[in-house]
Amino acid sequence: MAKTALVTGILGQDGPYLADLLIKKGYRVFGLIRRYSNPNFSNLDYVGVTNEIDYVEGDMNDEASLLNLIRTLHPDEVYNLAAQSFVKTSFDQAKLTTEVNSLGPLYLLNAIKFFSPTTKFYQASTSEMFGLQHTNGYQDEQTPFHPRSPYGVSKVYAYWMTVNYRESYGLFTANGILFNHESPIRGIQFVTRKITDGVAKIKLGLAKELRLGNLDAKRDWGFAGDYVEAMYLMLQQKNPDDYVIGTGESHSVREFVEAAFKSIGIADWKKYVVIDPQFKRPAEVPNLKAKADKAKRNLNWKPKVSFEELVEMMVKADLKRYGSK
Ligand code: NAP
Ligand code: GDD
Numbered sequence: 521m522a523k524t525a526l527v528t529g530i531l532g533q534d535g536p537y538l539a540d541l542l543i544k545k546g547y548r549v550f551g552l553i554r555r556y557s558n559p560n561f562s563n564l565d566y567v568g569v570t571n572e573i574d575y576v577e578g579d580m581n582d583e584a585s586l587l588n589l590i591r592t593l594h595p596d597e598v599y600n601l602a603a604q605s606f607v608k609t610s611f612d613q614a615k616l617t618t619e620v621n622s623l624g625p626l627y628l629l630n631a632i633k634f635f636s637p638t639t640k641f642y643q644a645s646t647s648e649m650f651g652l653q654h655t656n657g658y659q660d661e662q663t664p665f666h667p668r669s670p671y672g673v674s675k676v677y678a679y680w681m682t683v684n685y686r687e688s689y690g691l692f693t694a695n696g697i698l699f700n701h702e703s704p705i706r707g708i709q710f711v712t713r714k715i716t717d718g719v720a721k722i723k724l725g726l727a728k729e730l731r732l733g734n735l736d737a738k739r740d741w742g743f744a745g746d747y748v749e750a751m752y753l754m755l756q757q758k759n760p761d762d763y764v765i766g767t768g769e770s771h772s773v774r775e776f777v778e779a780a781f782k783s784i785g786i787a788d789w790k791k792y793v794v795i796d797p798q799f800k801r802p803a804e805v806p807n808l809k810a811k812a813d814k815a816k817r818n819l820n821w822k823p824k825v826s827f828e829e830l831v832e833m834m835v836k837a838d839l840k841r842y843g844s845k
Contacts, residue, residue, distance in 0.1 A: 583630075645675055695763070718730035730794070
């Protein structure tokens with residue numbers, strides 16, 4: 521019989537890439553969607569899996585809907601990708617962020633504990649949990665947490681609950697501590713996609729400027745398609761564990777801007793970029809750089825797409841969206 525997986529956050533960025541991978545591996549994929557008058561399937565359409573998923577309705581804020589799904593589906597694997605994932609919004613909507621990102625995973629863990637204890641659970645943890653902390657300039661599984669946003673704090677809670685349910689009840693639960701990963705279907709608010717979309721518009725004469733916040737922040741950016749493979753691998757191991765996933769390369773927002781403009785043949789990007797304080801945050805995470813040696817060693821995982829290839833892939837996709845040949 522085909523293995524089954526419940527994927528929350530199926531309409532986001534990672535959900536479609538993960539669904540595609542699982543379907544190719546022969547899984548039956550159940551995708552959790554909230555109730556919408558008009559759900560947006562464009563990311564699933566982009567990846568080409570819209571019609572291959574069984575959609576189930578529920579909400580991370582609604583415990584009963586999650587309990588009922590686990591009770592009735594008994595999935596082999598649950599990938600909890602759903603979140604209020606935009607850091608900036610978490611400063612203004614801290615309670616909502618906490619409910620979705622902290623209590624949502626707790627509801628799923630309890631549902632698994634009570635109704636389906638053999639179900640394996642993946643929690644989408646994040647490098648944002650490290651915040652200000654680093655170990656000689658990088659972050660790995662041993663680096664302590666010092667979150668800098670309500671988003672980061674909410675994810676620390678979910679991280680430890682995931683560990684705790686493993687230690688307390690022997691559940692197969694794993695945290696993927698993923699560093700920033702991007703793609704042509706990255707949400708438009710996130711800085712990479714905002715830049716590539718803006719650059720495409722400027723190239724095509726549809727915009728004159730690109731307004732950004734802190735250009736000095738550094739991130740370890742990889743390709744989402746590579747990272748969902750790591751999620752899958754974590755649940756295929758003999759023993760559950762937690763893994764840092766990233767490229768080991770760090771670039772500033774400024775470098776991303778430079779590379780994106782360069783890819784359309786513009787060297788003097790400063791003419792187009794306006795610094796706008798509304799895009800700055802009350803507290804910033806200055807520098808993220810992964811040391812993903814454990815994933816390389818135990819999962820045999822490494823990223824395939826380079827920084828330059830990622831920037832080019834995203835700019836090209838945005839140019840195509842606006843109709844450029
Ligand atoms: P994303 O594009 O923002 O997708 C998040 C998904 O969560 C959306 O599909 C959204 O549904 C869903 N969601 C939000 N609130 C919900 C609720 N109350 N009930 C049910 N679903 C809800 O995020 P992503 O980039 O794919 O990231 C996936 C996960 O990895 C997130 O948990 C994120 O925090 C984490 N993460 C991401 C990165 C990264 O760089 N991308 C790095 C580390 C960790 P709607 O479509 O209905 O809004
Ligand atoms: N969004 C945004 N918009 N960010 C900007 C802008 C802007 O106009 N200008 C500068 N930045 C800076 C932010 O201050 C931050 O330092 C950096 O660009 C990256 O911002 P985002 O792309 O919004 O991502 P993030 O690093 O805050 O969070 C993402 O990665 C986390 C993993 O480290 C999200 O995907 C999180 O959900 C994820 O956990």
